[in-house]
Amino acid sequence: MTTEAEAADSLIRIMPESLANKIAAGEVVQRPASVVKELVENALDAGARTITVILKEAGKTLVQVIDDGCGMSPTDARLCFQRHATSKIRSLEDLERIRTLGFRGEALASIAAVARVELKTKRTQDTAGYRVQIEGGQLVAAEPCATANGTSVAVRNLFYNVPARRNFLKTPATEFKHIVETFQVLALSHPEVGFTLIHDDVEIYHLAPENDPSPTERLRRRIGALFGPEYALQSIPVEEMTSYLSVRGFLGRPELHRKSRGEQFFFVNRRYVRHRYLEHAVSGSYEHLIPEGTHPFFVLFLELDPRHVDVNVHPTKAEVKFDDERGIYGVLRAIVRRALGMANLIPQLEPATTVGMPPGREDSATQPSSRSNRPGSVPLRIPPGELSRRLYAVEAETESPAVQQTVLPSSVRPETDEETPEHHTLLWQVHDRYILTQIRSGLLLIDQNAAHERILYERALRNLESGFGLSQQLLFPQTLEFAPADFKLIEELLPELRALGFDLELFSGRTVVVRGVPDDIRPGDERTMLEDLLAQYKANLPLRLPSRENLARSVARRNAIRPGTRLTEEQMQALIDQLFLCETPYVSPTGRPTMIRLTLEELDRRFGRTPANRS
Ligand code: ADP
Numbered sequence: 175m176t177t178e179a180e181a182a183d184s185l186i187r188i189m190p191e192s193l194a195n196k197i198a199a200g201e202v203v204q205r206p207a208s209v210v211k212e213l214v215e216n217a218l219d220a221g222a223r224t225i226t227v228i229l230k231e232a233g234k235t236l237v238q239v240i241d242d243g244c245g246m247s248p249t250d251a252r253l254c255f256q257r258h259a260t261s262k263i264r265s266l267e268d269l270e271r272i273r274t275l276g277f278r279g280e281a282l283a284s285i286a287a288v289a290r291v292e293l294k295t296k297r298t299q300d301t302a303g304y305r306v307q308i309e310g311g312q313l314v315a316a317e318p319c320a321t322a323n324g325t326s327v328a329v330r331n332l333f334y335n336v337p338a339r340r341n342f343l344k345t346p347a348t349e350f351k352h353i354v355e356t357f358q359v360l361a362l363s364h365p366e367v368g369f370t371l372i373h374d375d376v377e378i379y380h381l382a383p384e385n386d387p388s389p390t391e392r393l394r395r396r397i398g399a400l401f402g403p404e405y406a407l408q409s410i411p412v413e414e415m416t417s418y419l420s421v422r423g424f425l426g427r428p429e430l431h432r433k434s435r436g437e438q439f440f441f442v443n444r445r446y447v448r449h450r451y452l453e454h455a456v457s458g459s460y461e462h463l464i465p466e467g468t469h470p471f472f473v474l475f476l477e478l479d480p481r482h483v484d485v486n487v488h489p490t491k492a493e494v495k496f497d498d499e500r501g502i503y504g505v506l507r508a509i510v511r512r513a514l515g516m517a518n519l520i521p522q523l524e525p526a527t528t529v530g531m532p533p534g535r536e537d538s539a540t541q542p543s544s545r546s547n548r549p550g551s552v553p554l555r556i557p558p559g560e561l562s563r564r565l566y567a568v569e570a571e572t573e574s575p576a577v578q579q580t581v582l583p584s585s586v587r588p589e590t591d592e593e594t595p596e597h598h599t600l601l602w603q604v605h606d607r608y609i610l611t612q613i614r615s616g617l618l619l620i621d622q623n624a625a626h627e628r629i630l631y632e633r634a635l636r637n638l639e640s641g642f643g644l645s646q647q648l649l650f651p652q653t654l655e656f657a658p659a660d661f662k663l664i665e666e667l668l669p670e671l672r673a674l675g676f677d678l679e680l681f682s683g684r685t686v687v688v689r690g691v692p693d694d695i696r697p698g699d700e701r702t703m704l705e706d707l708l709a710q711y712k713a714n715l716p717l718r719l720p721s722r723e724n725l726a727r728s729v730a731r732r733n734a735i736r737p738g739t740r741l742t743e744e745q746m747q748a749l750i751d752q753l754f755l756c757e758t759p760y761v762s763p764t765g766r767p768t769m770i771r772l773t774l775e776e777l778d779r780r781f782g783r784t785p786a787n788r789s
């Protein structure tokens with residue numbers, strides 16, 4: 175095409191096809207896990223019901239994928255290794271599918287350019303199978319052979335002809351980890367397909383096809399088979415449809431938190447993606463539910479109009495961009511918080527379920543919004559703290575004299591009588607530590623100390639925020655002497671202490687006169703309150719908490735009813751009422767659970783009851 179004169183004047187050379195293929199292969203095939211992904215996706219596209227993945231040395235020597243899908247004709251078996259050979263795009267309309275699923279007819283060509291590949295395939299209608307062998311992109315053999323219906327692709331010695339890339343591979347342990355992640359992603363998104371993973375002759379996974387009619391149940395079972403039965407038991411199903419976004423999947427209960435971030439799976443329009451910001455929306459909803467520095471488990475499938483997402487179909491990247499990221503963040507967060515709050519973690523007290531909720535209110539959330547398709551206006555069910563408030567129809571706290579003189583300083587009364595929950599559920603104090611009560615879905619056990627800590631903690635935070643902690647004046651003001659360091663601390667904390675309800679006067683570098691103390695402390699404790707609080711505050715210093723957080727925790731610690739305190743029924747009821755008014759009722763300020771829920775299903779299961787012998 176170019177004359178010699180032109181060539182002499184040009185730096186540009188046209189690459190030989192084989193080199194071009196090798197370079198292009200770098201895009202698609204980065205490591206053995208990419209081969210697993212491409213081959214398994216092809217098997218799924220071929221309609222396989224069962225797929226077996228066989229590895230040797232973490233895929234460096236062998237990645238083989240065997241399926242029972244539709245198979246190929248001998249012609250297609252030869253053709254499929256050519257670049258841009260695909261049976262999946264026939265018309266321009268199919269271009270949308272390229273955009274969303276990334277069919278480019280490149281995978282097999284790329285893999286074959288950098289490995290020794292043997293393909294065996296047979297369609298049901300053919301009497302014999304066909305075998306094609308390709309090494310470094312060169313056809314080595316193509317002939318009839320005996321093989322089962324379906325396709326087997328064996329990829330040996332990956333990168334044998336690209337030493338730089340071969341040397342670039344990580345340790346077998348790392349490569350294997352990537353393969354397992356890839357395998358988990360594929361298995362999670364196709365529960366109805368059976369998957370087996372064999373590594374160096376050891377069966378790592380054998381996942382039966384899930385045939386339950388309910389997709390949620392199929393996914394739950396697959397989660398259990400992949401990660402262990404506790405994951406299936408301790409995950410909360412999510413299913414939310416709005417006109418803008420639909421979300422389904424499972425959220426791990428807080429107990430399932432892990433040190434590493436590994437077990438978080440996001441799919442957007444059926445593609446697995448990593449998206450830091452959205453992951454944060456989910457993880458952030460677990461704040462205070464799981465210890466800091468740990469990560470929740472989740473598998474979430476998001477669907478939204480492809481016009482609002484830009485899936486970068488670069489084969490190895492799983493990146494998405496949304497046109498309204500903050501909107502999705504907000505909706506997702508609300509959905510997750512609600513699922514955590516409503517479905518399981520905020521138990522629905524029996525009497526409460528019958529009051530305070532206008533009929534139909536809950537249902538409206540699951541129906542697509544007809545008002546608008548902007549994410550901000552999606553009708554959401556009520557967030558956790560708000561829920562209990564509405565259930566109990568409480569706007570303002572009023573004092574309940576019955577409880578006031580006793581352990582719990584104030585109780586909560588609904589404003590109107592029609593909406594008063596009837597507290598006819600039995601309450602039982604177990605060993606003066608736990609409160610047992612029946613809820614709609616089973617049993618609830620509340621830790622009285624942890625629960626009260628939560629209540630006092632939130633109240634203290636509110637007071638610190640507003641500066642309006644109620645004070646109880648002492649009949650005889652107390653004069654206390656402090657060590658200079660402690661005096662300094664009191665001086666520093668004075669505005670906060672006043673906000674909590676302390677009425678203090680400071681004198682002369684050592685002396686503090688206490689005229690009033692917060693009104694919600696145990697009677698008889700007024701004298702030591704300030705000293706005890708200070709001691710607790712100092713004990714918390716190594717935690718390096720913000721001073722308000724420390725103070726609120728200290729107040730809660732100091733004043734909460736202790737285990738071993740006998741409670742009257744009214745006190746128990748007041749405690750439960752107030753607990754469910756909290757923003758985060760289910761954990762103590764330091765992260766201990768305040769309650770444990772035992773569902774009827776769990777009880778039935780433990781007693782070996784099946785639906786047949788349940789009644
Ligand atoms: P793409 O999947 O983008 O079409 P590939 O290079 O992965 O490109 O595959 C090329 C073609 O080979 C596919 O379109 C399909 O027709 C055929 N093919 C590949 N793997 C299989 C398989 N396991 N079973 C049946 N056909 C397959």
Ligand code: MG
Binds near residue numbers: 212282
């Ligand atoms: Mg493919």
